[in-house]
Amino acid sequence: MAEQLLTGLKVIECGNLVSAPYLGKLLADLGADVIKVEEPAGDLSRKRGPFPGDTPHVEKSGLFLYLNTNKRGVTLNLRAPKGQALLHSLCAQADVLIHNYHPSEMASLGLDFERLHRANPGLIMTTISYFGLTGPYREYKAYEIIGANAGGWAFISPGASDYPELPPLKAFGHQSDFQGGVHAGVATLGAYYHKCLTGEGQHVDVSIQECIAAILEMNFMHWTYAGKEASRLGRRSIFPWCMLDCQDGKIFVVNVEEDQWQRMVDLMGNPEWASLEIFKDRVTRGQNYDALLPFLQEWAAEWKVMDLYRAGQERRICFAPVNMMSDLFESAHLQAREFFTRISHQAAGTLTYPGAPFKVSEGGWAIQNPAPLLGQHNNEVYGALGVSPAEIAELKKQGVL
Numbered sequence: 001m002a003e004q005l006l007t008g009l010k011v012i013e014c015g016n017l018v019s020a021p022y023l024g025k026l027l028a029d030l031g032a033d034v035i036k037v038e039e040p041a042g043d044l045s046r047k048r049g050p051f052p053g054d055t056p057h058v059e060k061s062g063l064f065l066y067l068n069t070n071k072r073g074v075t076l077n078l079r080a081p082k083g084q085a086l087l088h089s090l091c092a093q094a095d096v097l098i099h100n101y102h103p104s105e106m107a108s109l110g111l112d113f114e115r116l117h118r119a120n121p122g123l124i125m126t127t128i129s130y131f132g133l134t135g136p137y138r139e140y141k142a143y144e145i146i147g148a149n150a151g152g153w154a155f156i157s158p159g160a161s162d163y164p165e166l167p168p169l170k171a172f173g174h175q176s177d178f179q180g181g182v183h184a185g186v187a188t189l190g191a192y193y194h195k196c197l198t199g200e201g202q203h204v205d206v207s208i209q210e211c212i213a214a215i216l217e218m219n220f221m222h223w224t225y226a227g228k229e230a231s232r233l234g235r236r237s238i239f240p241w242c243m244l245d246c247q248d249g250k251i252f253v254v255n256v257e258e259d260q261w262q263r264m265v266d267l268m269g270n271p272e273w274a275s276l277e278i279f280k281d282r283v284t285r286g287q288n289y290d291a292l293l294p295f296l297q298e299w300a301a302e303w304k305v306m307d308l309y310r311a312g313q314e315r316r317i318c319f320a321p322v323n324m325m326s327d328l329f330e331s332a333h334l335q336a337r338e339f340f341t342r343i344s345h346q347a348a349g350t351l352t353y354p355g356a357p358f359k360v361s362e363g364g365w366a367i368q369n370p371a372p373l374l375g376q377h378n379n380e381v382y383g384a385l386g387v388s389p390a391e392i393a394e395l396k397k398q399g400v401l
Contacts, residue, residue, distance in 0.1 A: 004031025005363045009192070011096045012037060012087070013071070014078065014111070016044040018144070018174040019128040019208065020100035021067040022181030023188065027096075028070035029356060029365050035090060035381055036071040039078070040399065042374045043068075052348060058374060059347035065371045066353055069343065073372025074381045075401045082400045084110030089385050092120050095195070096188060100128040100180075103138050113203045123201040124191045128180045132207035147176035151212020156219050160241070161232045168232065179215070180208040238282040239289040240264070243322060244300035250322040251305050253296075253312075258282065263315045268299050345370040375401065 009032040013024035021036070021043065028034040036043075045064040052060055077083040087110050091097050097116065101109055106127070113125045127133060130142035130150065148154045153176070154168040170176075184206040191202050213220065219230035236242075240261075241254045255261045258281065265274045273279070273295055278288040285292055300308065305321050312319035321327065328334060329352070337359075344350040348370075356365035378401055382392055395401045 003363055004366065005360065007031040007363070009033065009096065010094045011035070011098065012090050012094045013098050014087075014109075015098075015100035015128075017048075017100070018045070018063075018067065018177035019180040019184070020098050021045065022178055023098050023126070023128070023184045024071060025067050025069060026181065026185045027188075029367060031363070031366075032096075034071045035094075035377070036068055036073045036372065037076050037078075037087065037090075038073060038374065040075045040375075040401065042075075046374070052351075057347070059345075062351075065343075065345060065348055065351070068371035069353070069367045070369050071372055072377040072381060073375065074378050075375040077400050078109040078111075080398075080400050082395065082398070086382065086385070086387075086400075088116065088119060090381070091116050091123060094120070094123060095192060096124045096126065098126040098128070098184070098188065102141065103127070103129055103133050117201060117203075121201055122195050122199055124188060124195060124204065125201070126184050126188045126191075126204040126206065128184050128206045128208065130208045132210065133205045137209075144174050144176050145170055147180070147208040147212060150209040151176065152216050152220070153212045156216070156230050156232050159232055160234065160236050162235070164233050176208050176212055179211045180206055183211045183214075235286065235289060237286045239285040239292060240296060241286075242289075242293065242296075244297055246300050246303045246305045246308060249305045249324070249327075251300065251303075251308055252320045252322055254318045255282065256318075260317055261285075264312075264317050267311060267315055267317065271295070271299075341367055343367055343370050347373065 006027055009027065011024060011027050011032050011034040013020055013034055014037045015021065016039075024034045024036060042058055043064060045067060046058045046061050047056070048061050048063045049056070050062040051057055076086060078087060097111075099106075099111055101111060106112065111125075111127075116123055116125060129138075130147045131137035131140055142150070145154075148170040149168065154170040157169050157171065184204065187204045187206060191204050195201055222228045222230050238256055241256075243250050243252055253264075255264060261282065265271075268274070277284075279285050279292055303311075309319045309321050323331070329340070334340065339355045340352050341355045342350055343353055353367070355367075358365070378392055378396075379389060382401075383389070387395075392401065
C-alpha cells in the first residue's frame with residue numbers, strides 16, 4: 001500500500017482500556033508503527049465485552065479488537081527492572097510514548113519523562129489521566145464515570161428532565177475516555193510537528209476532566225457570562241422539542257421558528273386543536289406542552305419513522321430519526337461512504353467494525369491488520385532490540401514478558 005499520512009512515525013503505547021489505546025488506534029490507522037505494550041495478563045479491555053456468542057475470551061473482546069487494529073503487540077512487566085529496561089530501549093528508538101497509567105504509578109513503572117528525555121531528546125511523551133499531572137486532584141483515583149461527572153457533563157444530562165428525584169445520567173460507555181484520546185491526538189501531533197521543526201521532544205499532559213469541561217459549550221457560558229447554573233431539570237421553554245413514538249421507532253422533532261410550526265400543522269392536516277389560544281406561539285406551546293404532547297404523539301403513532309422524516313424534510317420541518325445500532329449498520333448513507341469495514345482475526349473470526357469518521361484525499365486511513373494476539377509480536381519486536389529467542393523464553397519464565 002502507498003505511504004499513509006503518518007508512515008514512519010514510531011509510537012510506543014502503554015496502559016489499559018480506552019483513552020491511550022484510542023489515541024494509539026488513531027495514529028496506527030493513519031500509518032504510524034504503534035507497538036502496544038501490555039502487562040503479561042493483558043490489557044483490561046480484553047475482559048470487556050461484547051464477546052461473540054457472549055462467551056468471554058481474552059482474544060475476542062469487541063472493545064479490544066476495535067481499539068487495537070494495526071498495532072503490533074508485546075507483553076512486558078513494567079514493575080520489573082528488566083521490563084523497564086526493555087521499555088526504555090523501545091523508547092530510545094521511538095518518536096512518541098503514550099500511556100494512561102495513574103500519575104502516582106508513573107515513576108514506579110519507569111515512565112519518568114526526564115530520564116526518557118535524556119536518553120532520547122526528541123521523544124514526545126503523552127500522559128492521559130483524569131485530573132492531569134498537577135493540581136490538588138492529581139493523586140485522585142478515578143474511572144470514566146468520575147471523569148464525566150468531574151467535567152460537568154453528567155450534571156446536565158439528560159436534558160429537560162421532568163424527574164428531579166433521579167440522578168444525573170452520564171453518556172453510555174467510555175465516552176469521556178474517548179474524548180481524552182481524541183484531544184490527546186491533537187496535542188500529540190502538534191508536539192510532533194514541533195519536533196519536526198526543532199528536534200525537541202516534550203511532555204504532553206492531558207486531563208480528561210478538562211477535555212469534558214472544554215466541550216460544555218453554552219452551558220458553561222451561562223455561568224461565566226450571567227452566573228446562571230445550567231441544569232438537566234425543567235421543561236423546554238419552547239415546544240415542540242421532544243421525542244415522539246412512531247410505529248417502528250422514535251423520531252426527534254424541534255420547532256424553534258413559527259414558520260416551522262405552521263408547516264408541521266399543515267403536515268398534520270390542520271387539526272382544530274392547533275388553533276387553540278394555548279398553542280398560539282412557541283412560548284405558550286412550551287408553557288402548555290403537557291396538553292400539546294398527547295396530540296403530537298397520537299398523530300406520530302400513525303407514521304413510520306422514515307416516512308415521517310422524509311415528509312418533514314420535503315416541508316423543511318426539523319425531524320431526525322433516533323437511530324438504533326441496527327439502523328446505523330443498515331444506513332445507505334454510511335454504506336455509500338464505506339464507513340464500516342470487515343476485518344478477519346485469527347481467533348475472533350471475521351467481524352464488522354466502525355471505520356474512520358473522516359476521509360482524506362491522499363495517504364489516508366486504512367486497516368491493514370487486526371488487533372494483535374496477546375504477546376503476538378514479542379519475538380519480532382524484542383528480537384529487533386537484540387534479544388535472542390532463548391532470552392525471550394527465559395524472560396517469559398521470569399514473568400518479565
